[in-house]
Amino acid sequence: MEKNKEVSANNKVDVDSRRDFLTKTPIPELIIKLSIPTIISMLVTALYNMADTYFVGKISTQATASVGLVFSVMAIIQALGFFCGHGSGNFIARMLGAGKVKEANEMASTGFCMAMIFGIVIAVVGNIFINPLASAIGATKTSMADTKAYMSIILIGAPFMMCQFVINNQLRFQGRAVYAMVGLMCGAVFNVGLDPLLILVFDMGVRGAAIATITGQFMSFLVLLFISLRGQTIKVNIKNVRLNGFYLKEITNGGAPSLFRQGLAAAATLLLNKYAGKYGNDAAIAGMSITTRVMMMLGSAVIGFGQGYQPVCSYNYGAKLKDRVREGYFFCVKYGTIFLVFAGAICFIFAPDIIWAFRKDEEVVAVGKVALRFQACVLPCMATTVITNMMLQSMGKGIKASITSSARSGIFFIPLILILPRVFGIRGVEVTQTIADILAMGIAIPFAVSELRKMKKME
Structure with missing residues (x-):
């Protein structure tokens, strides 16, 4: 009994100290502290894909195209992982901000359980229907064998891939971004180390790249699970799983924007590859795939910056400190835009060298x-779109957040990729994302303005 009281007291002290840290630390200092590890985490996640693309590029153009095609499947796995991770993480942060630890613990375990179920279903069903799936994502006769070989192994790792995204995001929303970063970096070391060994030394081709990727994901999963089980406040525990209407609704409300954003990104990548192949060839698919990976790497830095803002937004919104929510939003948009201006200029100038x-x-x-x-020219637009989406999502504004997250890769991109290539051929494929980014910012700005005005009035 005394031990239980001591644990409960320690938990209360820890919750109070985290709450003070997130609600009283000056906003610029707080966001910088939280965003550095999340930026590194996002860059590490992008590195998984960049490493495969780089080393597979040493094999053949068809192999590079195959890895690009399977990226749409990986994006779906990631979308479901972020759905469970962001959905549960948003709720956890708001509950901790309100001092409700029991509900936060139950949500952590429920989100993890959902991800594991989704992952097992994808691994089994995906491998059963591997042939039609490869055709559906745009594999050509020359890239079909490599696509199936790479995808079959990636699908096996789906449960671990999804669950590590969940734990990573739950740790972030508790303000423990450093732990989340450590887990991802452990996996990245394995992935990057195994890629050249399996692809070039043991001559395993795309299979070696896939094995390196899922090994890295599995190591991240183990490290993050260990950290979560030994957490001082929130722990994943099978006894706390509550697959009931209340928690499923909260996960859906908080995670739907991520599902739309990532899921539509997967659909956009699939269509991009299909039309690149239709109006070009394997070389066109490879060129667009490399461009996608490079832009994802740059975008991941801003997404990481925004993810550093998310726990600040959730905690302070739950604690009714609306002025801090607004200050954090403007801080992130300002410096995110400045970074992307410089990054876009470098990409524009050195574009041929980067692809080469x-x-x-x-x-x-x-x-x-x-x-x-083309994409480098509008890269700065991403800061406003991404930070607005994350603010709306962290505040629990599910509908608006879903619309802003869907705009870039769905609402605008999908109609454009279906129309522009028919009119302009391969040039239409190349310019689609650029136009979609401009239109997406046109939706994000009025949504942001309306919510920021509401908060200002409430102050």
């Missing part, structure tokens, strides 16, 4: 450099 570094093929570079330059 991944695949030394003139046809690949011809397509990739044009697409990269």
Whole structure:
């Protein structure tokens, strides 16, 4: 009994100290502290994909195209992982901000359980229907074998991939971004180390790349699970799983924007690859795939910055400190835009060299450099769109957050990719994302203004 009281007291002290840290630390200092590890975490996640693309590029153009095609499947796995992770993490942060530890614990375990169930279903069903799935994502006759070989192994790792995204996000929303970063970095070390060993030394081709990726994901899962089980406040425990209407509704409300954002990104990648192949060839698919990975790497830095803001937003919104929510939003938009201006300029100037570094093929570079330059021109728009989406999501504004998260890769991109290539051929494929980014910012701005005005009035 005395031991239980001591544990309860320690938990209360820990909750109070985290709450004070997130609600009283000056906003610039707080966001910088939280965003550095989340930026590193997002860059590490992007590195998983970049490493495969780089080393597979040493094999053939078809192999590079195959990895790009399977990225749409990986994006779906990631979407479901973020759905469970962001949905549960948002709720956990709001509950901790309100001092409700029991509900936070139950949500952590429920979100983890959902991800494991989704992952097992995807692994089994995906491998059963591997042939039609490969055709559906745009594999050509020349890339079909590599696509199936890479995807079959990636699907096996789906449960661990999804669960590590859940634990990672739950730790972030508790303000423990450093622990989340450590878990991801452990996996990245394995992935990057195994890629050249399995692909180049043991000559395992795309299978080696896939094994390296899922090994890295599995190591991240083990490290993050260990950290979570030994957590001082919130722990994943099978006894706390509550698959009931209340928690499922909260996960859906908080996670739907991420599901829309990531899920539509997967659909957009699938369509991009299909039309690149239809109006070009394997070299066009490879060029667009490399461009996508490069932009994802740059975008991940801003997403990481926004993820550092999310626990600040959730905690302070739950604690009714609306002025801190607004201050954090403007801080992130300002410095996110400045960073992307410089990053976009570098990509525009050195576009041919960047594509050439991944695949030394003139046809690949011809397509990739044009697409990269188009996207570099509007890259700064991403800061406003991403930070607005994360603010709305963290505040529990599910509908608005879902619309803003769907705009870039869904509402605008999908109609554009279906129309522009028919009119302009491969140039239409190259310019689609650029136009979609401009239109997406046009939706994000009025949504942000309306919510910021409401908060200002409430102050």
